[in-house]
Amino acid sequence: MCIFVAFTFLGILFCGRGQSLECPFGCECFAITRSVKCVSADLPTLPQSIPGYARTIIVTGNNIQRIEADSFTQLDNVTNIILSNNRISEMASHSFSALINLRFLDLSGNQLALIHPQALSIPGSPLQELNLSCAVFNFSALTDLTTALRWGGLRGLLRLDLSGNNLALLPPGMFSHLPNLQQLFLRNNSLVMVYSGTFSGTNNLELLDLSNNAFRTFDADTLQELGKLGNIRILLGENPYTCSCEIRAFVIWLNESKADVDVESVRCTSPKKLTDAQLRGLGEDAIGCVAPVQGEVTDLTLQTSYVFLGLVLGFVGMVFLFVLYLNRKGMKKWIIEMRDACRDVLAGYHYRYEIDTDPRRTSGSISSDVCVIRKSLCRYMAYGPIIPMGIDILLICSGQ
Numbered sequence: 001m002c003i004f005v006a007f008t009f010l011g012i013l014f015c016g017r018g019q020s021l022e023c024p025f026g027c028e029c030f031a032i033t034r035s036v037k038c039v040s041a042d043l044p045t046l047p048q049s050i051p052g053y054a055r056t057i058i059v060t061g062n063n064i065q066r067i068e069a070d071s072f073t074q075l076d077n078v079t080n081i082i083l084s085n086n087r088i089s090e091m092a093s094h095s096f097s098a099l100i101n102l103r104f105l106d107l108s109g110n111q112l113a114l115i116h117p118q119a120l121s122i123p124g125s126p127l128q129e130l131n132l133s134c135a136v137f138n139f140s141a142l143t144d145l146t147t148a149l150r151w152g153g154l155r156g157l158l159r160l161d162l163s164g165n166n167l168a169l170l171p172p173g174m175f176s177h178l179p180n181l182q183q184l185f186l187r188n189n190s191l192v193m194v195y196s197g198t199f200s201g202t203n204n205l206e207l208l209d210l211s212n213n214a215f216r217t218f219d220a221d222t223l224q225e226l227g228k229l230g231n232i233r234i235l236l237g238e239n240p241y242t243c244s245c246e247i248r249a250f251v252i253w254l255n256e257s258k259a260d261v262d263v264e265s266v267r268c269t270s271p272k273k274l275t276d277a278q279l280r281g282l283g284e285d286a287i288g289c290v291a292p293v294q295g296e297v298t299d300l301t302l303q304t305s306y307v308f309l310g311l312v313l314g315f316v317g318m319v320f321l322f323v324l325y326l327n328r329k330g331m332k333k334w335i336i337e338m339r340d341a342c343r344d345v346l347a348g349y350h351y352r353y354e355i356d357t358d359p360r361r362t363s364g365s366i367s368s369d370v371c372v373i374r375k376s377l378c379r380y381m382a383y384g385p386i387i388p389m390g391i392d393i394l395l396i397c398s399g400q
């Protein structure tokens with residue numbers, strides 16, 4: 001009994017000291033501000049035995065590769081955790097689920113390559129702000145993250161920072177399980193377009209930052225997607241806009257949009273004559289969209305199709321001549337047979353010709369032409385080479 005009491009006492013003493021009074025190695029603990037700081041201490045893992053009073057935990061500039069499922073326990077006072085620049089590459093399932101009051105999580109400046117689908121799950125969805133700026137290692141990690149955002153039950157999330165991640169595309173529906181999201185930062189990525197459906201489900205969005213990406217223009221899909229967001233604040237500055245006719249739809253959108261866009265920073269990067277010109281208010285002629293230009297474009301396509309047609313016809317002609325050449329013996333035989341046949345009928349046609357041209361007949365002119373042509377065909381068959389045949393026909397017909 002005595003021993004048990006002594007152990008209990010010692011246990012309480014130890015726990016009290018460990019959790020409330022002592023500070024983990026490499027860290028500084030501030031009971032008054034209820035914060036713990038472990039800054040650039042080269043820690044290989046997250047510190048254990050963080051005092052229970054802590055509300056804010058700042059662990060930055062260390063060498064922590066992995067956040068384990070049990071990295072944080074018994075810390076239900078914690079509301080803010082800053083884990084930036086720790087080289088974290090892996091987040092296990094339920095990494096933060098013991099932190100039932102966690103509102104602010106900063107994972108910026110890490111190299112998250114493996115994110116468990118339930119890494120961000122916390123009972124009661126307390127998380128309001130998640131900073132993943134410069135934290136997503138590559139495209140596979142983005143896919144992992146998309147799953148984690150979906151499975152994490154982050155219904156309370158208000159702010160999400162995904163800036164500086166080299167993102168080239170966003171999976172459609174990536175944010176659809178964040179129904180209360182208000183601010184989405186996607187600046188300093190490599191986005192060139194936005195698929196339709198990318199922002200579906202984010203019905204409470206108030207701020208969307210797409211500045212400093214790789215947008216040259218916005219296609220109809222993207223504009224439609226942005227239009228669905230209504231009159232929110234959208235930052236679109238510092239993109240390499242190319243002010244050619246293709247940007248027309250975007251200029252019209254800027255002209256008419258209800259959204260609160262940072263139009264002052266939305267400027268052309270090229271062509272040279274429009275460098276730094278503000279996009280909103282640009283006229284159709286300024287971006288080279290006037291009718292003659294479109295005419296030239298159609299002319300060019302027409303010319304191209306004519307050239308193509310010519311090539312095809314030329315090819316067909318060559319094949320035809322080649323076939324003729326291969327059949328030259330048969331042809332010669334056929335011509336000789338025709339010539340003999342023509343010689344036989346020539347006299348008959350001659351006779352009909354004389355009847356047809358008789359001035360007493362008035363309705364025979366067509367058959368007379370036919371006769372002349374056929375007669376001349378026979379004459380050619382009897383004597384002439386190929387080309388004079390046509391000329392012969394013409395001469396005789398026009399001579400009528």
Ligand SMILES: *[C@@H]1O[C@H](CO)[C@@H](O)[C@H](O)[C@H]1NC(C)=O
Nearest residue numbers: 051052053054074075076077
């Ligand atoms: C949280 O803080 C309160 C008040 O300071 C304290 O009584 C409680 O023990 C703390 N919780 C933990 C898990 O230490």
Ligand SMILES: *[C@@H]1O[C@H](CO)[C@@H](O)[C@H](O)[C@H]1NC(C)=O
Nearest residue numbers: 084108131132133159161185
């Ligand atoms: C996220 O973290 C980065 C780097 O620490 C910081 O610059 C940025 O302002 C943070 N984002 C938000 C929305 O506070």
Ligand SMILES: *[C@@H]1O[C@H](CO)[C@@H](O)[C@H](O)[C@H]1NC(C)=O
Nearest residue numbers: 112113114137138139140141
């Ligand atoms: C992303 O990085 C991880 C870890 O280095 C690697 O296994 C994976 O193949 C990479 N994925 C892509 C798409 O590059």
Ligand SMILES: *[C@@H]1O[C@H](CO)[C@@H](O)[C@H](O)[C@H]1NC(C)=O
Nearest residue numbers: 134163164165166187188189
């Ligand atoms: C933009 O992102 C890159 C990483 O992709 C980062 O190195 C750079 O500091 C960021 N620039 C700004 C202005 O945030």
Ligand SMILES: *[C@@H]1O[C@H](CO)[C@@H](O)[C@H](O)[C@H]1NC(C)=O
Nearest residue numbers: 248251252255281282283284
């Ligand atoms: C945008 O608006 C300006 C005037 O507000 C107008 O002159 C211009 O033609 C419009 N641009 C387009 C592409 O319609």
